Amino acid sequence: MKIPTTLKHKPVVVSENYEQIDGRLARNTDAKGLSLGLAQWNDRGKVDISAKVWRYTGEKWSRQSEELPLHRVLDLSILICRTLEHFREAYRYENLYDPQEPVIDRVGLQGDAMTVAICTDNERINEDIKLFNQALSDDDELIGERLRTLSKILKDMGY
Numbered sequence: 001m002k003i004p005t006t007l008k009h010k011p012v013v014v015s016e017n018y019e020q021i022d023g024r025l026a027r028n029t030d031a032k033g034l035s036l037g038l039a040q041w042n043d044r045g046k047v048d049i050s051a052k053v054w055r056y057t058g059e060k061w062s063r064q065s066e067e068l069p070l071h072r073v074l075d076l077s078i079l080i081c082r083t084l085e086h087f088r089e090a091y092r093y094e095n096l097y098d099p100q101e102p103v104i105d106r107v108g109l110q111g112d113a114m115t116v117a118i119c120t121d122n123e124r125i126n127e128d129i130k131l132f133n134q135a136l137s138d139d140d141e142l143i144g145e146r147l148r149t150l151s152k153i154l155k156d157m158g159y
Helices: 070-092 125-138 140-156
Strands: 010-016 031-038 049-055 066-069 103-109 112-117
Touching: 049 070, 066 070, 070 103, 070 112, 070 125, 070 140, 125 140
Parallel strands: none
Antiparallel strands: 010 031, 031 049, 049 066, 103 112
C-alpha cells in the first residue's frame, strides 16, 4: 500500500507493504508502512526528522499512526536491548528481578543517563513481569532476527 504524501508528515524514505513483515501480526495488521521524513510538528525554519508507523483502518489513514523523533526511536531500541539482556539472566530471581535493586542500568546519554528499571509502582508487577517474560520468549525468533540484522548493519556502518 502506498504511503500518503499529502499529509503533514512528509515521507522521504519509506518501507511500504510493512503489513507483510509486522512480526506476529504479519498479513493481519493495520500497520501498512514505515517512513522517515519531515516531522509534522515542524515550524517554519525548523526542520526535524521523524519516524512514522502508518496505520490504515481499511477505509482511511488512522489517527493512531505514530510519529516519533529519531532519537526516541533509538532510545526505545536501547531500552529494548537492555531489557532483553536483563531477562536473559532474570531466572535467577524469584520474581524475575531483584526488588531491592529494580534499576537494571543507567545508560549515559547527553551528559546524563537514561534509567532502565523494573516498574515497581505497578501493583501487579509480579504477575505482569511473568507474562512479559513469556511474551519475550515467544517472540525470541522474531526479535533475534531483527537484532542480528541491526547488528550487521551497524557493523557495516562502522559502529
